[in-house]
Amino acid sequence: MSRAWDGRTYDRVGTPQAEWGRAVLERLDLAGDETVCDAGCGSGRVTEMLLERLPRGRVIAVDGSASMLEAARERLTGDDRVEFLEADLLALDLGGRTVDAVLSTATFHWIKDHAGLFARLHAALRPGGQLVAQCGGRGNLGRVLARAAAVAAEPAYAPHLTGFVDPHRFADAPGTEALLRGAGFAAARAWLQAAPVHPPEPPVFLGSVILTAWLEHLPEDRRGPFVDQVLAGLPEPFEADYVRLNLDAVA
Ligand SMILES: C[S@@+](CC[C@H](N)C(=O)[O-])C[C@H]1O[C@@H](n2cnc3c(N)ncnc32)[C@H](O)[C@@H]1O
Known part of the structure; x- marks a missing residue:
């Protein structure tokens, strides 16, 4: 699990994720009194929108990052x-409840073991309960991450990234x-959707x-130059070439 999240910065620049989250949330069928798990709640922007749909309900907001x-x-x-719960979703334990x-946005692509993840989420749902989620899908950020891999291979960074495995x-x-x-x-549907984004603060967005x-593998003084070099090798204006994977399932 990545530990490098800075919750406050993410909260400020995570507007594309919040906007996608708003649309994903619309797919949840809610009466307003349900208990919903926000799996990978981050800084809570989507959780806040979810709560608007649950005037008589509850949310269990789970994340593995203390900063988030x-x-x-x-x-x-x-x-x-x-209720907030600091936990790895791969070991999600709601104490028998x-x-x-389950709502989850912009999180599943940070977890490699999808079979294990889906088994945990299924166990957390009542029979007939809904899983509605979106995360990065096949081809996500292909151009940006290819550029990051090229910069990572340069002598200034490579020694720090020996053994680094892309976690996505x-x-x-x-x-x-x-x-x-x-x-x-019992039922499952998934589909891909292109969602390119032009963030207003490209270096901050890339870095956070x-x-x-x-970045969590690089010394402090190499992080800024790494981000700048990735950005310098990409076409202007900066475009984050996101592709989203949507998931709707019933337990
Ligand atoms: C990009 S943020 C998304 C936050 C929020 N859902 C949103 O859409 O703005 C991804 C979140 O997933 C969390 N995360 C990643 N892997 C996790 C894991 N294995 N268990 C729990 N949380 C995880 C991270 O800590 C981070 O807060």
Whole structure:
């Protein structure tokens, strides 16, 4: 699990993710009194929108990053409908409780073991409960990450990145549907969607959203130059060539 998240910065620049989250949220069928797990809640921007749909409900907001959860707590302070849980989703344990739905945005591509992940989420859902999610999909950020790999191979960075393994898994739709069914979901649908983005602060966006896994392996004084070099080798204006994978499933 990447530890390099800075919750406050992500909260400020994660607008594309929040906007995608708003659209994903619309796919959840809610009466307003359900208990929903936000799996990978980050700094809580999508969680906050989810709470608007749950006037009589509850949210269990789970994330593996203490910095993200701190930002989420700040954002949602005083809202007693939310319970925060710092946990790895691959070891998700709700203490025997089940939820009516799982919402997850911009998170699953940070987890390689999708079979294990889907099994955990299935176990957390009541029978008939919904999983509605979106994450990076096959081809996501292909141009940006190819450039990052090229810069990572340069002598200034390569010694620090020996043994570095790209933590992302950008899955395709048919394979994801098969894994969801294999994890026990009764119905599963997945589809890809191109979603290019032009963030207003490219270096900050690259450094705090896209390249976090690389940067946590680099010494402090190499991080800025790494981001600048990645950016310098990409066409202007900077475009983050996102491809999203959508998942709808019923437990
Ligand atoms: C890009 S953020 C998305 C946050 C929020 N859902 C949004 O759409 O803005 C991805 C989040 O997934 C969390 N994450 C990644 N892998 C995780 C894991 N194995 N267990 C729990 N959280 C994880 C990260 O800590 C991070 O907060």
